[in-house]
Amino acid sequence: MLKKEVAELINRQINREFYSSYFYLDIANFYENKSLKGFANWFRVQAQEERDHALLFVDYMHNSSETVHLYAIDAPNQTFPDFKEPLLATFAHEQFVTGSINEIYAEAMKQNDFRTQQFLNWFVNEQGEEEKNTQEIIDRYDLFGYDAKSLYLLDAELAARIYAPPTLTL
Ligand code: FEO
Numbered sequence: 163m164l165k166k167e168v169a170e171l172i173n174r175q176i177n178r179e180f181y182s183s184y185f186y187l188d189i190a191n192f193y194e195n196k197s198l199k200g201f202a203n204w205f206r207v208q209a210q211e212e213r214d215h216a217l218l219f220v221d222y223m224h225n226s227s228e229t230v231h232l233y234a235i236d237a238p239n240q241t242f243p244d245f246k247e248p249l250l251a252t253f254a255h256e257q258f259v260t261g262s263i264n265e266i267y268a269e270a271m272k273q274n275d276f277r278t279q280q281f282l283n284w285f286v287n288e289q290g291e292e293e294k295n296t297q298e299i300i301d302r303y304d305l306f307g308y309d310a311k312s313l314y315l316l317d318a319e320l321a322a323r324i325y326a327p328p329t330l331t332l
Contacts, residue, residue: 165273169228171266172219172278177233178262179216183209185255188238189248198245198313200321204299205248207325214328215285221332222281245313246303253296260289284330 164172190205223230242248263285270278299320306312 164223164226164228164278165269165275167269168266168273168275168278169223169226171269172223172228173231173233175262175266176216176219176223176230177235178259179212179219180232180235181238182255182259183212183216184235185238185240186212186252188240189242189252192240192242192248193245196245198317200317200319201245201248204320204323205252207323208252210325211328215288218328218330218332222278225332246300246307249296249300249303253293253300256289256292256296260293263289284328288328 186205186209190202190209193199193201193205220230240248240251242251263282267279267282267286270276270282302316306316
């Protein structure tokens with residue numbers, strides 16, 4: 163069993179990870195409609211990873227004999243004026259998720275819950291990776307994205323991203 167405060171934050175996180183999956187699927191749909199299929203692919207894979215994150219938290223709750231509460235998932239309802247805006251929204255969203263993971267970590271520390279801290283370490287690293295990857299795409303967009311031929315090549319590069327299941331297993 164987990165401390166009530168920790169379990170509540172993990173249930174909230176499950177909802178946030180599923181929302182992240184929606185958020186990125188929404189962005190994938192935006193790029194798909196603009197025929198930037200490489201960008202769409204990258205975000206589609208990202209959406210799959212977010213669903214995996216949610217399920218890892220679900221599994222952790224089960225392994226801790228806790229009850230999973232699935233809350234309603236908000237509609238993303240995003241509109242983007244240009245191709246760069248979704249990238250900026252992604253970076254801001256990942257910073258929000260990092261803060262959310264850190265809140266669980268802080269609560270686990272407060273409760274002397276070392277097992278949850280150990281579980282969360284993977285997510286702490288993952289958030290660092292996701293922020294770095296997003297920043298790299300923004301940097302590359304700034305360098306190449308405003309030229310049609312270069313944008314085509316960048317799109318082709320993002321088309322190469324392949325889904326891989328998470329390295330953490332429970
Ligand atoms: Fe599951 Fe992108 O954080």
